[in-house]
Structure formats: structure tokens, C-alpha cells
Amino acid sequence: MNSMRVRFAPSPTGYLHIGSARTVLFNWLLARKHGGRFILRIEDTDRSRHVEDSVQKILDDLRWLGMQWDEGPEVGGNCGPYFQSQRLDIYNRYVDQLLHSGHAYYAFETPEELEAMRARAKAEGRTAAYIRPDPLPTIEQGQAARAAGMAVVVRLATPALDITVEDDILGAVTLAAGQVEDFVIQKSDGWPTYHFACVVDDELMNITHVLRGQEHLMNTPKHMALQRALGFSTPRYAHLPVIFNMDGSKMSKRDKEKALKKGEPPPEIDVHDFRVAGYLPEAVLNFIALLGWSPGDDREFFDLGEMTQAFSIGRVGKTNAKFDREKLLSFNTTWATRVASDRLLAAFKDYLAVNVANQSTIAPIMLAQPDSILREVLRICAGFRTLADIVTKAGFIFLPDESIEYAPEAVKKVLAKNDNAGFKMLEDLLPKLEALPEWSAAPIDALLATVCEEKQLRMGAVAQPLRVAVSGTTISPAIGETLALLGREPSVIRIRQSLRLR
């Protein structure tokens, strides 16, 4: 009857990182797989690191991915509040409990003293730096010091016992007695540390399985020590391998600034970046699922339902992975052909919408088009890798005719070369196009094929000049489809204006 409850507990310090997204996904899958509950908790105990609006951004990214939570911000639940900043009184009660049961004590060391302890520990080759005072300060002394304005913290009196974490991914990991020092559970500003708040909340929110990044592995013995001191139960733990850049460095927001400084396009790091760059959540999810997990057979493509079916914690690996953007791109390309057309349309509109806020000129114009037109664009651009490719390939169709910019190299190579062969072709084509009875892809293509045949030319000799004339570049969807969607009037206008370049 004790059903599975998992949680994702981000700090509101920015957008949702792609690595965190995988942690979310695995938690979500675990909950769905076992009919459990997925809880979202905001760990905002460090006021100084709090970033404005980041909670909203994280919620938004989670929803974009389809990682809806069963309890947490905006949906409520029986174990709230789900913001740690609203749970201070709860933490304080448990700190008091520990203080009175003798499991914790007040401590007064200054940063300098602590630094000296660390230096000495290092010199002596010890892991734990903090040396427990003897005798311990009494509760009265601690409270008096605090009342006097001193910087006072509360530390856990860590028992001298080996602690073994039974990790569902890594197996048994034992930390010897003495390796865990008397760490701080309550900061001098009165707020609990991460360790303390986390343990209290996991207990009070009845969390049964903690699935988190491997950077937390060494925290787990601390959490277990805390659970024992508080009389709490210990959830099952599993620590996920870490995800790195291809060069082995950590994927961090700073990568974006670095690339910008070098004049390179910034890499996608946060979930939101991938959304803005034109990736489908289906592809992102599918790709990150395979970073550390595999179904055990040769299947590679999974939607959330299929993933839930196939997922198990036992098939999660132990080794760190590198984030191969080429493979993600390939997944996105494939997913764009796998999703239903309504879904693709919705995804494309979402892409345009987030890019409207991103100072794109074409995005708002395209977003204003009726669905029927956007569907047509999607159809003639089939084969695109990201949604952004659609805009670069077909966006010119929606620009005002007069704002088409003609790339000099394209004009030179396709229109002017060989004694203005391209220009001559356009002059020849213009009246024929104007006279065409029906303006749609098939008759346009038929006309062009006829011209090719008459002049004994390859299709490129007729399609390329037209392409440059209407788009200003050498890249567009198939020429018949392009002219058809553009419309006869604009096509003619653009051909005429390109002729003036001669």
C-alpha cells in the first residue's frame, strides 16, 4: 500500500538545465511506471542565489517537456507547502528536537578558524576537517551567543559509524566512520542547509525513492545520518551518472558566454535553449533518456508511453556520458517525421511564439499565418532537422517582396554567369508563368520541365534562377511548391525586381 513517491527538487537559480531534465525524466518515468506520484519541490533556502522568475521558467520548461507533476507549485497536494522558503517553522522544530536529544549542537567557529581546520586536515591527510569541540557548548550558551549577535550555526553530531548507501544503480557504497564530519544543519541566518531541509522534506512528503545526480552521492551518508538522528525512514537511493560536453567539460551556462565571445553561436544548455533552437520535446526527451539508460535491445525511438513501458532503474548505467549534439539533431530530424501533423503544427507554432519574444523578424509574420498555410510550409519543408530550418528555408516567402535581399554571390553565380544566362532565362520564363492557367505546383513544374526539354537544359538551369529571383538565395523548398505557395503576383513581382539587378 505504501506507493512510490519520487520528487524533483530544483533550486530557483535560472532555467532548467538539460542535465536536470534527465533527472526529472527518470523520476517521472519511475513514478509513471509504478503508478506512483511525482512531486515537485522548490529548494529556495538560499535567498542570495534566488533568481527572479526562475520558478516560473522551470515550471514552464517542465510543462513543455510534458513532465507534469502530481504535487507541487500551482497544483497543490497534501504535503505542502512545496516551497522550502515557506517551511521554516517546520525545520526549526526538527532542529530543536535534535538539539534537545543531543544529536546536534551549537557551534561558533569563525570562517578563519574553519579555514585553519581545513588546512590542517589537508596537511594531515584527513578527509573530515571539522573537529568537534570538547566540551560541547550547551543550548543555553548557544542561544545566548545568538542573542548577542554572534554568528552561530547548528551542527549534527555525526556518530562514529560506517555508513553504507544501498544504491540502486551503483550498488553498496560504504563511507568509513570519520569520513563524515559534523556538518552544518542550520546556518547562522537561521535557515536550514540543503542537507537538513532535504531530509526533513523527503520524510514529511513521504518520498520513497530518491533519484538524483551522482554529485549527490557523498551527500547521502550525511542524509542517512540525519535520518537516523531524527528517527526518519531512509528512502531508496539511486545516483545517476553525469552528462558532459563532448570535450569532457561540464555543460554550463558559461559555455554560452564563452562561445559568444569567440563569435560562435552559443550552445544550447538549458531546456529553454533547445526549445528556442527548434527542437521537439519528443526528441530531447528521447535523446536524454538514452544518456545513461538503454532498453537492452536495439530500439532507439520511444515516446513517453513507450519509455514508461521499457524503463527500469536496473537498466540505468553507471558511466558518465557525453552530450552528442549531432545525435540529438538526428533524433530531432527523425521525430519531426514521426509525430502527427497536428502535433507538428503545434510544435512549430510554439517555436515561432518563443522566438517572437526572441527578436526574430520572420517569426511574428509566420505566426500570423493561418494554420492551413503553416501546414503547407511544414509539408514542403519536410526533411528539416530543426524547426529553425523551416524559417531559414521558407521564411522568405512571407517577407514583403521589396525586402527580399539578393545575396551577391547568388546573383553572380546563378543569374549573371555565362553571359547573363540566368537573367535571360527569367525573361523567357516570366510571360510563360504569367500566362499559366492554373497556379499550383504541378502545372508550374510541368511548365518548367517543358522549357528544359525545349532548350535541352538540366532542371538546375531553370529552377536555380527562379529560386534566386524569389528568395534572394540559392536555398528554398522545391521550386514548384515554392512558387505555388508564394502566389503568382508576388512571384512575378520578385522576378521583375530581380531582373533590375542585371
Next chain:
RNA sequence: GCCCCCUUCGUCUAGUGGCCCAGGACGCUGGAUUCUCAGUCCAGAAACAGGGGUUCGACUCCCCUAGGGGGUACCA
């Protein structure tokens, strides 16, 4: 420094002592298709970190070395 985790093609991985002179996918190389870009199709190259054991037999088990990563905060 100390503690902990990890180690199969460039990358993500399959492989739980013989089915493996190691399979799939991305990427790469070559070819095909085409009006550009993209896509699609076919073919190919490409790995068990090194050294010791254990065993009739090791990618698979043990040890050591090397390499990579995480932690070592009044951050989470």
C-alpha cells in the same frame, strides 16, 4: 592531499564465462537519388585502457596500475 564512483568503436550504448575474430545508433568515408538545402537509400572503416591472476575458456570474476569524473562550503 583525502574520500567515493567510473572505464566496450570518435560519441551514446548492447553484452551478466563459451551464442562475440563483439551487435545497434549517431558521426565519418564511398556510392546512388535530386532543381538548391535538407532528406532518403546502399556499402564500408571503426572498440573490449594496460598488466597480472582465477578458469578448459574471459568483454564478462578478482587484484594492481593508468586515465576520467564527483565530493571535500554557513551552495544546492
